[in-house]
Amino acid sequence: MSTNFGLLGTAAGKWETMAGELKKVETRYGDTVQKITTTENWAGFSAVSAQKGFAATRYEFSAAQVQAKAIASLLRDAQEKFTDLKKKLESARDDAIAAGMTVSGEGRVAFDYSKLTPAERSAYRHDPDGQKTITEAVDKWQKHIDDRVKAVTELDQNIKAVLETAVTDSNKDAFGKGADLSLSGFNAGATGDLNQALKAEKAAQEAAAKEAEAAKNGPKxxxxxxxxxxxxxxxxxxxxxxxxxxxxxxxxxxxxxxxxxxxxxxxxxxxxxxxxxxxxxxxxxxxxxxxxxxxxxxxxxxxxxxxxxxxxxxxxxxxxxxxxxxxxxxxxxxxxxxxxxxxxxxxxxxxxxxxxxxxxxxxxxxxxxxxxxxxxxxxxxxxxxxxxxxxxxxxxxxxxxxxxxxxxxxxxxxDGDKIKKSATDAADWVGDTAGDIKDGVVGLFD
Known part of the structure; x- marks a missing residue:
């Protein structure tokens, strides 16, 4: 409720500026270093090798621009979606208060007895049907607010996954399909459409869930x-x-x-x-x-x-x-x-x-x-x-x-692809283990 989502737009602007600077570097590299391999003064195996290597370097400059622009677009879309969900959460809180509830800073809903007269409070407390009505109303508004909070949490987690995918080399032009010679370079296949990226992330999650379910159901x-x-x-x-x-x-x-x-x-x-x-x-x-x-x-x-x-x-x-x-x-x-x-x-x-x-x-x-x-x-x-x-x-x-x-x-x-995946898994494991150790040590002194 207190987050300034405008900072996402500020960050997006800096990513766009970065893409512009990378374009200048790419152009300068092409007009100077890479240009050497296109003249008639250099021929033979060394020239062919240089053409490959220099083209691969320029490819990474270009891929870096695609990645930076995609991140900028994703951050702007994220700002818009977070802002919309925040407004819906604020509206849900206001509607609950208008319906006679109180909502704490942590989002807990309770019946607002302060708006009742002493006689009304006494009647509610001694009437079983009145207590049931209050409990049902509190539960209804609590679920309404919890659903709004859950929507923000899910969006937050999915955007995190989308951003991690955007900065992971898709290798769409690797293995002889283009000039890409790095298996862990910039992502020339990054998408800046958050809706499209979220659909892809959902599909990947569903596929993983199906695979896990299939594994549970027995071998194939x-x-x-x-x-x-x-x-x-x-x-x-x-x-x-x-x-x-x-x-x-x-x-x-x-x-x-x-x-x-x-x-x-x-x-x-x-x-x-x-x-x-x-x-x-x-x-x-x-x-x-x-x-x-x-x-x-x-x-x-x-x-x-x-x-x-x-x-x-x-x-x-x-x-x-x-x-x-x-x-x-x-x-x-x-x-x-x-x-x-x-x-x-x-x-x-x-x-x-x-x-x-x-x-x-x-x-x-x-x-x-x-x-x-x-x-x-x-x-x-x-x-x-x-x-x-x-x-x-x-x-x-x-x-x-x-x-x-x-x-x-x-x-x-x-195998570069397997080495990269294994290194990523190992890094994640180290990070999770370090976090668990830290939490354990902190817990000893709480």
Whole structure:
């Protein structure tokens, strides 16, 4: 009742001013630093890398403006809604007083006996029906005022959640969809429409409630088996702007895939069994804005993969895999892009059997592979960069066989999205724990 909601408008004005200043910085950056990469005096891989990096920096300046303007708009809308609800609360209090009630500063309603004559007070107090009428009237007005207070509280909590979402990077242009290279930068997808944001927040809350209810009602299981074959085909395309050229020929006599998934709350168990008998050859090449990529491979034979995985929310996970191969294969590949480099070469004829396993904690994973070979061949592979799954990979593999041999390999992965979520959860937990400790210490001396 005593809050000055006009301060929200004052804060909104400062956010709008900030957006204007950020626009000046973006323009100056584009006309000076970023401009260097658009001249003909700089070419090659370093120029391509600089173009990516400088464009990403300018993107963040632009995203910061979107975020600042969105917050300004949200604060203005919040001021309007809070002011309206405050007026409704004041009106409810005035109506209760006009109906013969008193309303304390804490919002507690009571019957105002001071407006009655001594005779009327005595009659009310000694008349059971009169006491019932008073109690019902007090309860009615108390609920009316409580509902008005509850509306303010709910709006306050929802606006807090909306503001937290507005300053969290939506990554709408990340993972190759645009110039965004930061997973925790400014939010270029921030909305300044409070009504729209509140609807989205309500939908998210309802979805979370449904998910929690579904988890309470028991685990869910799904899966199936799929057969295909024989199939064959060929396709080819030349290099185009921003896309690699490719060629592919395949003939699968038989393919069977079995998948299963079991989910119970945050726990997810999944498995896949894939068997393929056939032959294929493919090649890709190109030099695009993402860098250089060349790959060629061919294989013929039967291949089987069995994999099981367990995940608990975004905090932890683990997997185990068995692979078997009989036939011949050869491959050569190399990439040099802004988000990493990789290279591999292999040639093999005979039979393979191998196992792999690994785990992940808070977005950071580690895994290892080991294979036994019966035949002749060699393999070498090294990877550093971002994969198609959006994770960063660092690893390698070496193998050789002349009659009998094998290979070993290892890899570390870094999932930026899971790392960010885990860090946020940890920060929230630390904050809540610190608050509990503080309340406990204060309570000892109250």
């Amino acid at each position: 299981a799904e899966g199936g088996i799929k057969f295909t074959g024989p199939t064959a085909g060929a396709q080819a395309s030349g290099q185009k702007y921003g896309k690699e050229g490719s060629a592919k020929v395949y003939a699968d006599l038989f393919k069977m895939t079995t998948e299963g998934k079991y989910q119970n709350g945050d726990l997810t168990l999944s498995g896949v069994d894939d068997i393929t008998l056939g032959a294929r050859a493919s090649a890709t090449y190109g030099f695009t804005h993402e860098g250089l990529a060349v790959k060629a491979e061919t294989s013929a034979g039967v291949r089987a993969v069995v994999e099981g995985r367990a995940d608990y929310s975004h905090w932890a996970g683990g997997y185990g895999r068995f692979e078997g191969f009989g036939g011949g294969e050869a491959a050569l590949s190399g990439t040099a892009r802004w988000d990493g480099v990789s290279g591999s070469a292999k040639a093999f004829a005979g039979g393979k059997a191998g196992v792999a396993g690994g785990g992940e904690l808070a977005g950071i994973g580690a895994g290892a592979t080991a294979e036994g070979w019966a035949g002749i061949g060699a393999e070498a592979k090294g990877t550093f960069g971002k994969g198609d799954d959006g994770k960063w990979h660092v690893g390698g593999k070496l193998g050789i066989a002349v009659g009998i041999g094998g290979s070993v390999g290892g890899e570390f992965t870094f």
